Amino acid sequence: MEETKFEINGVEDFAVREHRSLWIDAWRRLVANRTAMVGLIVVVLFLLSATFAHFFWDYEPKTDLDYSAKLLPPQLIATEEVDIHLFGTDKLGRDIFRRTIHGGWNSLRVGLVAVSISLLVGGILGLLAGFFESIRMNFWESFILMTLLGFTLGMLPAWIAKQFFQAILFALLGAGSIIFDRYLNGKKKHRLYIFPALGAMLAALPGLMVGPMVALVCGVVGLLIGLLLSKPVGGELFSNIVMRIMDIILSFPSYLLAIAIVAFLGPGLEKGMIAIGVVGIPVYARLARSAVMSVTQKEYVLASHAVGESHSRMLFRHVLPNILSPIIVQATMGLANAILSAAALGFLGLGAIPPEPEWGAMLGDSYKYLSSGAWWAVLFPGLAIMLSVLGFNLLGDGLRDALDPKIRL
């Protein structure tokens, strides 16, 4: 069939435009965006050079030492005495170009893994929190929630009395609350007496075996837990607990928290990944939750609810695909931040363990020799950090414009 083109004021008519999926559409907008393409090229170059260097360019940091070539400035032409050193050499005579390229493997890997940790944990928490805040839990979901809640709360008297089985008793109490709610719904009033009494008993009787004082304290704790469990809690409580914990994490300055976590785990690349990943969790949890909550108000979710689709199908078929764009944008920008934080940790001596090359650690190594005027030893690793971060930021900016054409920033 011959292609017909409708031109209205130079704009292709929307109705007869060929069908394109959201992603292809977004990709075309991205390609048309010059700054975003610069970002993409920078990112791809960094990723490729790091990967190729890691697999095809041997480097043994432990034996890389050459005192005869200490702190040489960049040398572009080989002479009889010295080899080519594109970026110069550092205080141990190591070629900075080589270490910068190899350092990319470590620095980018930390960023990628850290963002994956924050994205997975934060995303899942935010997804569930947002979903169950706007959609009522069904029987089995509340059953699992109440059992877990009972078990968690029951850990306290169990710990005090050193009797683990108490936690299981409280898990049963939580489950009982849901069953009670379903089958004896009319008698709401009794629950306020029955459950605290049961809780006090479950905690105090085993406590008696240890001592009278233990029984007393456990009894009081059990009473309070029983009171909490007497009314089945819904998704709002779950969401509240999750978001409150996220608020607490957010009220710490991020670097400080990451440093504290690494101090706890001990230095090392993997520990740095975990630290940066944990610190980033609340950002994704908040983002995912608010995105889910706006999507669940949409008609198509309402419709799928009305036709009786299962919650998991609703979540994965209707909600998840529609919250992906803001999360992809945030993850790209987050990668930039994670690389920066990883470099900061490395700089403070809490990231990669020397002599392993890593951009931040290379800076931290060389900056003590500043007064010798060896500018090349600090210029190039820092430039690598900045350019890679800039690449991810440019790409993220472009992705935002491409994925959500309504927002113009």
Place this chain on the structure above:
Amino acid sequence: MGRYILRRLLSVIPTLIGVTLVIFLFQRLIPGDPAVAMLGERATEENIARIREQFGLDRPSFLDRDALAEGNLAGFFDSQYSRYFGRLMRFDLGESIHRRIPVAETLKERFPATLELSLLSMSIALLIGIPAGIASASKRNTALDGVTMVGSLIGVSMPIFWLGIMEIMLFSVFLKWLPTGGRLPTGVEIQSITNLLLLDSLLTGNFAGFVAALKHIILPAVALATIPAAIITRMTRSSMLDVLQEDYIRTATAKGLSLRIVLFRHALKNAFLPVITIIGIQAGTLLAGAVLTETIFSWPGIGKWVYDSILGRDYPIVQGVTLLISIIFLFVNLVVDLSYAILDPRISLE
């Protein structure tokens, strides 16, 4: 308004208790015995036990279930955390384990240094960010806009510790214009009133002292200001662009008001809310960024102090400083929320 402030202040309490719990937990989880760290590896068992008892390190972390099993209810609640919390209620931050000096005392000495640095950085960031954002929005899609946007993106991507190092390299090592670090050169004295050196030297009319202090603070302040300046620029620009599309802006222009009045009287006020939020968030970033900046410039503030203390396992210092920073952060955000009501009468706080 009064009631809203009270309610917001009360809502901070559970978060603060959570913060004290986390701070406490982290310090306990970090491997390594502070008593051993204090006395050295060759300390005798007795000495270690004595120190542990003196600092309450022999108590359980949260609750003493063994005391309860013996029927001792008061002993049940006597733990490291409850002691720590009790001291906090009396504004006692404890004593440094290594140096045996009250944390609050050193804090009083070191905090002004960080405060001075942060305030100056924030001022620099605002002085650059807001005008740049306004100019860039009002001249959208021009060369000026392009340069500003690229500049702000580079600013956001800048590792500030690297920028600090490059500053030292250029201005201190090669040009020798400015000192490499510290707060004051030896031999220069500034009579302390607020401990903010710039302010003190002006108050006492000590001009030479002011210049010396300024020379020391300018490099770290610029390094620390980079990221906030870039973020404020971007936020101001995008928020101004939103507002400039509104009908009342067109009306104001149509009735013949000058560009200056339209921009500053009609647009800026309305564009300012998101900018204020960002400024609040950046306050926390500044305090945290101080760890890196202060390390590079040997700035005697709390950032370098807390970093050294984490490595030295000096729990009370880490707890005190982290708590202080979190309180400031929460308080700044409260002020940000309140400023909404002042800037935008449509927002009701009740």
